[in-house]
Amino acid sequence: MSLVEARGLTKIFRRPEKDPGLRGALKHLVQRRFKDFRAVDGIDLSIEAGESVAYVGPNGAGKSTTIKLLTGILVPTAGTVSVAGLNPNADRVANARNIGVLFGQRTQLWWDLPVRESLDLLRDMYDLSPAFYKQRLERLDAVLGLGELLPVMSRKLSLGQRMRADLAAALLHQPKIVYLDEPTIGLDIAVKDRVREFLRELRADGTTLMLTTHDLGDIEDVCERIVIIDEGRKIFDGPLAEMKDRFARVRRMHLQLAEVTPLEKLAERLPEVEIVGGESPTEVTITFDRFRYTAGLVIAAVLDVVEVGELHLDEPAIEDVVRKVYAGELLR
């Protein structure tokens, strides 16, 4: 049996149906109408120990709801979940000892007290020995720079600092399974890099990782496997490399040319690519299939024709892939 095993997992919320405006609100008081909303709809999922899984989908696809079902916060409407042999809802307290959870949009730190106090409390909650606690703090200091945050009142932390402290709080007890719900939301590049580095180390330690994100970078840096869901249903589950080969073939290169150049001259050298002019006459965007061309080949071809000033490359974004999936371009 897998470490995390979900079968036919379903969560239905009841939503009030109101007509717009004050009239609608008053009418709803008298005549209450509700509509069932299937946030998660029959999801099967197996995660093996040591795997790192990205859980991806557009806003409202059911990602967070799934995480809350797997962590025992929500009671499933139908289906079963087993995490390390426990039912996370019925055995919530026992399950909580095995898992670490981070909700990027919420903090578990005590707002009005120094970070250190929140961590001390977690030490007591998970019954960590003083030696183990000290060793964990040192380790978390090394990778997250936790030391400088310890004496600071949580509400005075910047978002990046807050996320680092929250990650430390979620991982203090060295959980077997870690669920991260948008761990890099709102972070600047430097902090993002640091967080990803930390997640890579976690994975190397053998921790099982499941994260939801909108950021392709998180996934590429940290996960081998990607699960895409939409409207509560699973629509892709497989290795990241496979998904990229199949659905993220297109790269886009933006060039600032040294002089105005007819696009046809470039097209002669680069068959089967799409070349479009930009806002100014010297700007050009070249879209190419990464299985036919490398970025190097494209640049070499352009340089044969004209000098290039600036360039940058758009990597396929997870949103693009997901969007394609919805458009029906992905049919398994």
Place this chain on the structure above:
Amino acid sequence: MKPYLGLLRMSARRVLAYRMSSVILWIGGATFLAGSLAVWHALLADGDIGGYDWDRMKAYLLVGWATGALGSAYGDWWMANRILDGHVATDLTKPLDYQWARFSEHMGGLATEFIAIAVAATAVMALTDGLPLPGPGQALLFVLSFLMVAPLKFAIAYITTMVCFWTQNFMGVSWAKDAIVTLFSGALIPLALLPAWLAGPASVLPFASITATPAAIFLEQATGWEALRLLAVQAAWVVALWWGARLIWRRALRALTVHGG
């Protein structure tokens, strides 16, 4: 046990972190106490009302105020907001019993309240020529019944906040609860002064155990077996509401919706 003591300590420290707010809270509380003393002083100038003379009414008002103040720093709003803003989700990922955890926080929130109550009691005694104090045995019974108010008020607040799982809003629920508790506990006026149709429900509801019981013991209206009977009723309500809360909690979890990711 350790994590719950930890929560209690943290909650106490949180209350202490907002000294200014606490001071303002207590100034407001003191004003209310002084006001009700002044009103009753005027009312009782022409003689006793319902068996209360000025001395006994003073004691009653002080006990009523103290039992009302108990548990107001870490109030039901803290618990309700954690449900409404979704922080309940993080609380549920911790290896703790939810109800015991909230109870520990509630008890930690009492940190400043005992001090404030002691200050208020001393002030009332000093400024109004003393209070009729119970004998040592009766005083012990009073302390027991006063301490019982803390878990009792917690259970009532905890059950009330759980209504948020269904209503998604706490304002109306909180006002309704405050009104009912103030009236039926005897905090507004002694239950003996209520008309029969209100005194009836008051005597069978748990709220009388919050104010009327400690006051009756303090004023030696209930002594001996009668005092012990009232203490037993208080304890029974604590146990009944504690387990009732657990039943409601199980249903509430099924209604839990965590909004916004």
